[in-house]
Amino acid sequence: MYEMLSSLSALCLFSVAAAREITFPPVFGVQVPFGSTGEHDIDGELDVSGAWYSGLMTYANLPYVHCLASDGENVEKYDIAIVGAPFDTGVTARPGARFGPSGIRTGARRIAPQFSWNMYTGRNSFLEWAKIVDCGDAPLTFLDNTVALNQLTKTHKVISGREANDTEYEVPRIITLGGDHTTTLPALRSTYDHFGPVSVIHFDSHLDTWDPEVLGGGLSHYAGVNHGTFLHIAHEEGLVLNSSIHAGIRAPVANKKYDLRHDKACGFSIIKARDLDRKGTQGVIERLKERTSGTKVYISVDIDVLDPAYAPATGTAEVGGWTTRELLTILDGLTGMEVIGADVVEVAPIYDNRGETTQLAAAEVVHSLISLMVETPVKGKLLA
Ligand SMILES: *[C@@H]1O[C@H](CO)[C@@H](O)[C@H](O)[C@H]1NC(C)=O
């Protein structure tokens, strides 16, 4: 490289001294942008049609589609949509997840659809039947939770309400980039419209089924809707089946007996973080499959299911969690499930380190969720 530079500058000096006839070195293959789709033209024309790290940032360099365009506008069709939910005013500890969507996209910069052949499965989920796009972020007010959550519900309704690209499967499925965990509630309201009540596989260190009287203290209805109570509310609204299950739980509860009894009443059973030590990843996969068998599944991944060593950038970190590899192995093992929606939440980039550990992990979790959706297509009911 150094040699090339010095010969270049020598060439430069020479050219200036003689005539302004600048001869550029021949175009090398390496100058073709990674991810370029076009053929490299040996006559010296560079192809800039599909470069990585360029243009506006989307998840995994996927095409951006204005999914929220108003009626009558022509919107490109899609089968799986990524949408960000910049919302973090439902947290009980450190805020910052409103920047989670852009953080996860940052973590996914290096993922490119044409460069994603999976080392374990030999498949490339981006290049199969599904058209996968990034819709950008939902426009959510940051001053009123009730309004913001309604805006997110509407966003889900619009995005899932369009006809899918694939005429056989009809309903586009959504992966939400949180946002604090409250953002799962609007997502479940939307999946209910198309698929009815579903089992939730909830990866988290916390239960998140807290009775609003316990978490929020019954202060107001407004305060009762937060990132620790949304599963209670989803249960109350009839959105979740009693075949739901948590995975990775380890945080303490507020009451000796009530919280766990209440959790069960909300339709959940529990795989604790340390259960992995005995069962292994395969045992956890089997338990998740057995519990949700025969039902449609929504997968919600609170990044705090990971140990803070693997995901420091989150609001309510709990030590003693799973590694990124363990979580990815478990997720990739859930093949054959009808995953009708999913999310990765509670990524708060402000607490990440320079290596972007949390953002990288979250980006790869999204990738696994996409793979599950592509692997098992699901037929849903398009709204009239
Ligand atoms: C989307 O639909 C078009 C038109 O039916 C089809 O040609 C294409 O293969 C579909 N899938 C993707 C990934 O674009």
Ligand SMILES: *[C@@H]1O[C@H](CO)[C@@H](O)[C@H](O)[C@H]1NC(C)=O
């Ligand atoms: C779940 O609900 C179904 C139908 O309402 C009921 O038959 C079943 O006993 C319930 N299972 C559990 C574990 O509560």
Ligand SMILES: [Mn+2]
């Ligand atoms: Mn949570």
